[in-house]
Amino acid sequence: MSTDLFDQARELLTQAERVFAGLAPQQELIEARNRLDEPLRVAIAGKVKAGKSTLLNALVGERVAPTDTGECTKIVTWYQNGHTFQVMIHPVDGTSPVQATFHRDDGSIEVDLAGRAPTDIEKLEVTWPTRSLERITLIDTPGVDTLSTEIAAKAHEFLDPKDTDTPADAVLYLMKHIHTSDVRLLEAFHDEAVSQPNPVNAIAVLSRADEIAGGRVDAMASAKRIATRYSDDSNLRRLVQMVIPVAGLLAETARTITETEFQALRELAAIPRKDVETLLLSADRFVRATPETPLTEDERLHLLQRLGIFGIRQSMVLLRAKKANNSVELADELVKRSGLVDLQTVLNTLFVDRATVLKTRSALLTVERICEEYRSHPGTKDLLIAIERIMAEAHAFNELDMLAEIRSGRIGGRRQDLRALEQVLGAGGTTPWQRLGLSSDADREELRSTAIGQRQKWSRVAESPLTTKELETAVRVAVRSIEGVLADLPATVL
């Protein structure tokens, strides 16, 4: 089915190229077609200083993006897989990209802009051979800067999710812990540099999750509770699929931890527990400890900058309990505790597993936009009809549309019914067990019987005279999803 979708999209793009041959959009269409074969593009967006570059590094598993206490990402930067290390500068004026020199200082990449102002550069393209970028290309954005906007200068813009094409196929929004009644709750989502919030392809990340509970050892549990509450907020639901807490700094460090750092931590864990506790009462205490404390002041400061109080406390717990005996084990445990693993799982189920649909969607939206721009051009009408057809016929698109519809509140119905519908439509992942709400080890028989039961249940709902037309439409799409599940699970032949 998915290759089928790809073929249809390719065919459409070829048709569009013919229609716009020799016109300005032609190049864009060629790029759109190439894009289908490239990895999924995931943008990291949010407010300035939300920790976007830190999260990017954590996802890449290397310190590639520069991070600093001050604001530092000033240009949209793409990180993609490739055979050689390379950085390309794409100028704003549309002239062809030029290769830039760069060096790695303290891990992160520093690009020599060769005298260009950041405002003259549309984007930087960093090619980095690494497995983590094989399936997704990550895009780092400068973020929305609310401090620089003058109070009255810019009128408040409200978020109204629309189907428009964007450079990124999916997006991660980094948000801070803000009260749900706060008007600034959605500030992060105003970052429209490379994408727009849409429950179809967006996830929110509750960043700096460890700080919420004052860096206590159980901080992530608190952060999870908060994220769950956010995930239930109607305001956020219409913009993103879910909210996931991540302790970004810890995640980044865990994935890049060095043997020296591990040894330093081990040395600290060796001193009496009570002393460690006293040491970790505050950042100052930890750095400016008594002379008999292990490590030098600089070394301790380095650890603190890398792990934060929360990370060090976690490491101490892990090392003392012998849950981590070498740097690899410690890294694994810390990655888990930072929430990064959860985020990766969600990224995989919601984005990577759906890459075909998301990429096709991007391509179709691009053609659609171009057609709207060249409304009177001969042949656009046929193209629009073709887009209609693909979108209406492809069940995957119907699923996404229905998800967005339910999320936007346009479909009325009982809350638990709608949540169950979302699940069947693949809101929590597209594998059979995820759609059916079973555990990952459910066997074929269990899957089949549950699917049959659910098909019956939803069919009854669809036929009920009390069901609204809108709900019925959604339910019928869900029933088709279940049928798809069943088709992949043929009854065992005895």
Place this chain on the structure above:
Amino acid sequence: MVSKVVFLITIQTDSVEFVAQTVYEQQRTRWAAGVSGQRIVYQMNAPNQHSDLAAVLQLGIKAVTAYERPDFAERLRRLQSKVDRTDVQIVVVGEFKQGKSSLVNALLNVRASPVDDDIATAVHTIIKWGPEKRAYALVNEASEPDGEGRRVEIAFNEVRDYATELGETDPSVIVRGVELELQRKLLEDGLILVDTPGVGGLGSGHAAAAIGSMSIADGALFVSDAGQELTRTEAEFLAQAIELCDHVVFVATKTDLYPNWRRVVELNQNHLRRLGINIPMFAVSSSLRLEAVRRKDKQINIESGFADLISYVTDDVIDASRQKTRVEVSEEICAIAGQLSQAFEAEKAMLSNPAESQNIIGALERARAEAEALQSSAARWNTTLRDGVQDLVRDIRHDLETRIRAVRKEAEKAIDNSDPTQIWSELQPWLENAVSQSIITNYRLLADRAGTLTVEVAQHFGQDSSVVFQPKTGDGTPVLQMVDPNRNLDLQTAGVGGKGLSALRGGYSGFLMVSMLGALGGLGGPAGLVAAGAAAGLLGRRAVKDERERELSRNRMEARREVARYCDDVMFHARNDIGETFNMVERQLRDHYDERARELRESTNAAIKKADQAVRTAKQDSQRRLRDVEAELERIGQLRRRAEALVAPASKPEGR
């Protein structure tokens, strides 16, 4: 859902009228309770330490009683009640989750305010001294949200339920606030700490209430954690705060968590300097402080940074508030002493210079006529007040109307450019915030203008009353050796310049204000808003688009209607409240100066009586009488000197 915007102003005049004092207490309770109409009077039991002040006041009361001036005695007794009750109120404000409640707990070494990682404090928590640990909830009946509030005692472990947003309480009541009484040394001198809710952020209606509460508080602790630089909202809030509150302190919290906290503090200092905000800054760690107490570890306590903060609170804020009371008492007694001496000065002048008696009596009679003129509605201060209030009401209403209209326009623009069903949940808090910001700005203008008017009235009264006070002959020669009555007035007006409101508060004609209480959040969902139900997918996207267009224009109309209704509603309440506020201002100012004018007439009457007596005094007795009179004047002079000594530089806390 009716939005209720409440402006309440009461004036604390130089005589500290008892009525004003009571109203003031009620206002404090009102904002704390978040509702108008609460009638809960505070009882302060904390010991007071104003021994010299009390002594001078007692002496003053004795003196005016002896000189048969019950009017003065009444005025001083009202002052006495203020001295007895030296509440110093400090409000703790800041964004959601910056550690406000933790700070309060750490200050008091107690888990008084509930602290949670996620759930926020939802109501004001008032913490003050009490002989034993007690907790009260300030509640309204749910059936009567605007009615009289009740104060019910609750168990200490129930505080969390009452004070936080997700707490479970009896649904038949609405919790307006929580009040705690604790036996803590820090509170012993009358310090009242108020923890405010951080819900909704510093731009919201809650913040408007916080601003209102700060304008009547003696000090405010602005809390922002050291993990990140000040945000624009915080900076804006601070700028508003320092305009309305005398002692605003910046407290950077959670220093234990951030290795770079010093850099953040430094960055914040630079921000504040750039904004022209000059306030003390303290960096603290509440968790270190609690740990220090737990371990009884002095070193950790020093590291927590609390010692400096506490000494600032006690030395600067509390003493500054005391100092204000002292200045007030001192000035009152000096003014009274001046008027008391007038009669004796008159008698003295008559006795020592009988040839001038005609002139003196003539001058005194002119002065009495002036005093009577001061009482008439044609008096300059009276006209100033009457016309001033009229202009003010008009200007302030116009200002608010203009602001709300602009907000409304912007909301309508947003509605016309998008799908109201999609943006409504974002538009709603935005609109409420924008409206409450308009009200705050308007409130500051109101405070400023009302302050200027008060000063103007005071000046006019002062200038005209000094004529009464210093009787002159027809050619302008003063007949009595009086101390310049304008001495104090100059002192007070000098301090007024910069800050509209706070400089006035506690001064000659200080203002106390409370505003913008209750729920500003009266914006509901538009009733007729129908989510465009046409489900995509099977219908075809284009057909859906067309159907949506139709729904859209209908929804936009509904949304615009709801916005208009909300804005009109707010304006209606605000108009009324502005009117009521100024009625109160006018009434209280008028009552105050009427009383002053009556006193002046009494004093000139007394002077004329004494002068008449002097004329009739037999020549052989006059020398003896002169000695008596001088002795009386000396006694009054002593009273004045003692009153002046209350504010002598040596005893000023600033001198420390």
